[in-house]
Amino acid sequence: MTIDLKTVKHISKLSRISLDDEKAKKLEVDLNSIFAFIEKLNELDTKNVQPLTSIAETTLQLRKDEIKSSNIREQVLKNSPKKNKDFFVVPKVVE
Amino acid sequence: MTNITDLTLVELVNKIKKKDVSSKEITTAYVTRSEKSKKLNAYITDNFENALKKANDFDNNPNYEKKLPGIPIAVKDLFCTKDVKTTAGSKILNNFIPSYESTVTENLWKEGSILLGKLNCDEFAMGSSNETSFFGNVQSPIGKNLVPGGSSGGSASALAAKLTPATIGTDTGGSIRQPASFTGTVGLKPTYGACSRYGIVAFASSLDQAGPMTRNVKDCALLLDVMCSYDIKDSTSVNFKRKNYFKELNNSIKGKKIGIPKEYRVDGMSKEIEDLWQKGINIIKDSGAEVVDISLPNTKYALPAYYIVAPAEASSNLARYDGVKYGFRSEGNNLIEMYENTRSQGFGDEVKRRIMIGTYVLSSGYYDAYYLKAQKVRKLIKNDFDEVYKKVDAILTPSTPSSAFAIGEKSKDPVSMYLNDIFTVPINLAGLPAISIPGGYDKKGYPLGLQIIGKTFDEQNIINIAYSMETQINFKNKIKDWWI
Numbered sequence: 001m002t003i004d005l006k007t008v009k010h011i012s013k014l015s016r017i018s019l020d021d022e023k024a025k026k027l028e029v030d031l032n033s034i035f036a037f038i039e040k041l042n043e044l045d046t047k048n049v050q051p052l053t054s055i056a057e058t059t060l061q062l063r064k065d066e067i068k069s070s071n072i073r074e075q076v077l078k079n080s081p082k083k084n085k086d087f088f089v090v091p092k093v094v095e
Numbered sequence: 096m097t098n099i100t101d102l103t104l105v106e107l108v109n110k111i112k113k114k115d116v117s118s119k120e121i122t123t124a125y126v127t128r129s130e131k132s133k134k135l136n137a138y139i140t141d142n143f144e145n146a147l148k149k150a151n152d153f154d155n156n157p158n159y160e161k162k163l164p165g166i167p168i169a170v171k172d173l174f175c176t177k178d179v180k181t182t183a184g185s186k187i188l189n190n191f192i193p194s195y196e197s198t199v200t201e202n203l204w205k206e207g208s209i210l211l212g213k214l215n216c217d218e219f220a221m222g223s224s225n226e227t228s229f230f231g232n233v234q235s236p237i238g239k240n241l242v243p244g245g246s247s248g249g250s251a252s253a254l255a256a257k258l259t260p261a262t263i264g265t266d267t268g269g270s271i272r273q274p275a276s277f278t279g280t281v282g283l284k285p286t287y288g289a290c291s292r293y294g295i296v297a298f299a300s301s302l303d304q305a306g307p308m309t310r311n312v313k314d315c316a317l318l319l320d321v322m323c324s325y326d327i328k329d330s331t332s333v334n335f336k337r338k339n340y341f342k343e344l345n346n347s348i349k350g351k352k353i354g355i356p357k358e359y360r361v362d363g364m365s366k367e368i369e370d371l372w373q374k375g376i377n378i379i380k381d382s383g384a385e386v387v388d389i390s391l392p393n394t395k396y397a398l399p400a401y402y403i404v405a406p407a408e409a410s411s412n413l414a415r416y417d418g419v420k421y422g423f424r425s426e427g428n429n430l431i432e433m434y435e436n437t438r439s440q441g442f443g444d445e446v447k448r449r450i451m452i453g454t455y456v457l458s459s460g461y462y463d464a465y466y467l468k469a470q471k472v473r474k475l476i477k478n479d480f481d482e483v484y485k486k487v488d489a490i491l492t493p494s495t496p497s498s499a500f501a502i503g504e505k506s507k508d509p510v511s512m513y514l515n516d517i518f519t520v521p522i523n524l525a526g527l528p529a530i531s532i533p534g535g536y537d538k539k540g541y542p543l544g545l546q547i548i549g550k551t552f553d554e555q556n557i558i559n560i561a562y563s564m565e566t567q568i569n570f571k572n573k574i575k576d577w578w579i
Contacts, residue, residue, distance in 0.1 A: 008451075015410065015454045016417075017447055018435035030448055030509055031455075037510050038399045041468055044475070051470035052477060055301055055526035056288040056331040063327065075194035079421030088419050091430050 003031050099124035100257040104166065104314035107260055111164050118157075118165025118209070121260075122150035125167050125211060129258040134578040135234045137253040139172045140180045141212040149209045161207030162321050169259040171250045172213035173220055174200045174305070175294040179210065183296040184218040184228040184246075187416045187423045187441030197294025198326045199263060199305045206321045211259055215249025218443045219413065220270055220298045222246050223515040226506045227445040234502075236574045237278060237541055241499045244274030250308050251278040255574060261309045261318050265295060267302045268401055269495075269519025272531035275308055276494035276544025279533040279572055281315045281561070282308045284519075286552045287526035288333030291326035299408035300331075302401075302523040312532065312562040316340040319554065338555050346563040349383035353560070354487035358394035359518060361496065367537045368493045375491055375534055375545045378567040379560075387487050391479040396472050397521035402513060403456050403469035404524070409446075410453025416441060448509065477525045484550050489557055492518050494531040494544030518546060528554045532561045533570040540573065 008028050012019045019027065073086065082089040099121055102110065110116045126143045146167050153165035175181045175193035182188045196204075204210070217227040225233040225248025235243035236256035243252040247264030251274030254262050264271040266284035275282025283306045290305040297303065307318035320341050326332040355376060360369070380386055418424030418437030425440045427433035442450070456465035483490070496517055505512045522529045527548055534545035545564070549557035 003455075007455075011451050011455045011458070014458060015447075015450050016414075016431070016434040016438050017442065017450065018432075018439040027448065027451060031451065033508075033510055034402060034448075034452060034513075037513075038402055038465070040399045041396055041403075041472055044393075044396060044472060046468060046471040046475070049471040049474055051467055052474040053470065054331075055477075056333055058288060058331065058333045060330055061327070072194070076420075078194060079191055081418060081422070081424035090419055091427065091433050093430050 003028060003035060100128050102260070103310050104261040105317055107166055108163065108317070111166070112159045118150040118153040119147070121165065122146050122167045122209065122211070125259060129212070131579050132256055132258055135236065135252050135256055136231050137214055137233055137249045137256065137258055138169065138212045139182055139184070139215050139230045139249070142179055142210045143212065146209050146211050153207070153209070158207060162317065163203065163206045163208040165207055165209065166260060167209045167211040168203060169211040169214050169253055169262055170200060171216050171247050171262070171264045173216055173265050173296045174263065175296070176200055176210060176213065179213065181213065181296070182230070183220070184216045184230060185442065185446070186229040187437070188296070189229070189423060191421050193294070195294060198291035198324065198328060199295070199322050202321055202324055203263070214253050214262065217246035217248065218446050219296065219409070220246040220265055220267055221409070221445050221449055223269070223273055223512055224500070224502070224505065225249065226502065227443055229443060232502050234578065235278060235499055236578065237499060239577060240502045241541070242277070242502055244277035244499065246270040247274050247308065251275060251280060251282075254278070254280050254308050254310065255572070256578070261307065261314055263305060263318070263322060264308050265303055265305050266523065267298050267405060268523050269516040271306045271308055272494050272519050272529060272544070272546060273515060275531045277499040277542065279542030279570060280308060280310060281312055281530065281532050282306065283315050283319060283530040283554070283558070284522065284528060285319065285323060285554055286528045288331055289528070289552065289554065290322050291324060291329040291332050293326055293328040297412040299405040300412060301408060302405060312558060312565045313341075313344060315530070316344045316558050319558070335552055340555055340558055343555055344562055345559055346566060348379065348560050348563045351384040351489065351560065352387050352487040353379050353384050354387050354389035354483050354490040356389050356391045356394065356483070356490060356492060358391050359492045361517065364496060368496060368543065371534045371543045371545065372493050375564065378564050379491065382563050382567065389483045389487060389490070391483060391521070393472065393475045393479050394521055397476055397524055398513060398517055400469040400472040400476070401520045401524060402452065403465050404473065406449040406453035407457050407466050408453070410450045410457065413446070413450055445509070473524050476521055480525045480527060488550070489560055490548040492546045492548065494518060494546040498537045498539065498541035498543055522548055527551060528557060530557050530561050532565055532568070534568060535570065
């Protein structure tokens with residue numbers, strides 16, 4: 001299958017990555033060559049194969065729902081590009 | 096006295112314990128050499144001043160019971176280090192200062208080690224040449240304008256150039272073993288679940304593992320001892336009885352069965368790689384091990400499956416970079432535009448490419464055709480290994496299909512870059528441990544590596560085989576300090 005420019009733009013939208021036309025065209029070429037490579041998997045009949053869902057030989061452990069750290073608001077906000085005292089700030093979303 | 100920076104990790108530990116050398120002297124030696132080696136661009140952030148202070152503190156109040164007493168170590172910039180900038184080689188994390196420490200680095204500091212600095216790597220560990228880093232290419236000490244491999248390229252370069260006595264990397268598809276192979280050093284990817292992933296910037300969570308990168312196998316065993324621990328903070332950390340790899344190190348491989356997979360003899364493989372492999376096989380035979388021909392029939396499907404699974408997981412992991420809670424932000428007229436501008440300007444081309452692949456294969460209507468298919472193929476690859484491990488104790492292959500290439504040589508064509516990881520990727524897909532050790536040189540005088548793959552949690556076995564082979568191979572580092 002081939003990926004056209006329209007699909008590239010659709011994926012960029014889903015990925016929340018804006019693309020200009022030049023970049024989109026370059027990606028169209030790259031993605032097509034990568035998917036041509038990936039299509040090799042179609043040679044394999046996997047109808048009766050169970051997918052691998054976990055590689056770790058372990059079952060997920062449950063733990064008690066306890067507070068382990070408190071008073072870390074400053075730490076949490078420290079790296080925020082834009083903050084207002086106690087909040088992360090984003091562009092206005094509600095009119 | 097020999098130069099401090101020429102000593103191995105184990106030698107340094109012994110010397111400091113005997114009080115032949117102080118932590119201050121060791122740290123000063125590495126800081127001085129690192130400062131003279133800026134041309135390599137191995138460091139993203141240095142911690143020299145702080146390291147010297149800590150070395151002083153250690154000398155004033157030494158504890159020689161620790162496994163790495165007062166030993167400075169630089170680490171890949173993918174490990175979160177408390178109060179020290181952690182970038183993952185990306186613009187989007189250029190100003191990120193973690194308020195917590197990764198478990199693996201915490202383990203190093205608990206054993207007396209001191210952070211020397213944060214080493215360059217491919218952006219979010221996506222790359223095989225360190226050329227995708229926002230902080231620029233890394234030079235290999237092996238030769239001018241040669242890539243050190245990737246993604247742990249800064250780690251491999253710093254280690255081979257003796258800017259750190261040892262280092263740690265991460266390996267999602269070969270990111271420890273391939274750069275180790277390119278720089279004539281030792282790199283081990285542990286079994287999935289052996290080392291904690293807590294505090295490591297995530298790339299593909301079902302494949303990522305941290306591991307040691309060292310100058311020889313003995314150092315590797317010691318560093319793995321320190322790194323490896325069960326961790327409740329990583330839900331895929333496995334609670335098994337960890338060995339004392341260093342103490343149990345021995346070089347007897349007599350009677351062991353080593354598999355040679357015919358599928359690794361790929362089309363167009365160079366005579367030099369073929370010869371290297373044969374040399375490894377001969378060494379194993381001479382040491383009294385039995386060589387067994389084996390088949391891993393689905394090997395050729397590993398790389399295509401990897402380029403579905405890894406980008407899919409990456410696209411999901413990297414969704415967190417939205418310009419809100421931390422990292423780089425580019426403003427926009429509304430929330431969506433802010434996200435789009437932030438991610439468009441914050442990520443480099445390779446990362447965007449992989450996010451796009453991942454988003455596509457997980458998108459509505461394509462999940463079964465790509466992601467589910469890849470997980471099924473992954474199962475077949477795992478089955479291949481399970482089957483051969485009924486007959487053999489370990490597997491020997493080359494680490495890479497070629498030696499190091501020039502900066503810029505492969506960066507235009509993503510698929511040719513991906514093919515670099517053809518021998519390393521299957522091991523991540525199956526969650527197995529593997530070690531790369533220097534095997535010799537090619538005609539150009541560049542190092543080539545041999546890879547030993549083990550059974551799940553059988554690190555001790557592959558370390559011992561590597562230890563035995565290392566003595567026979569007797570690899571000599573030919574690096575001249577051309578960059579100083």
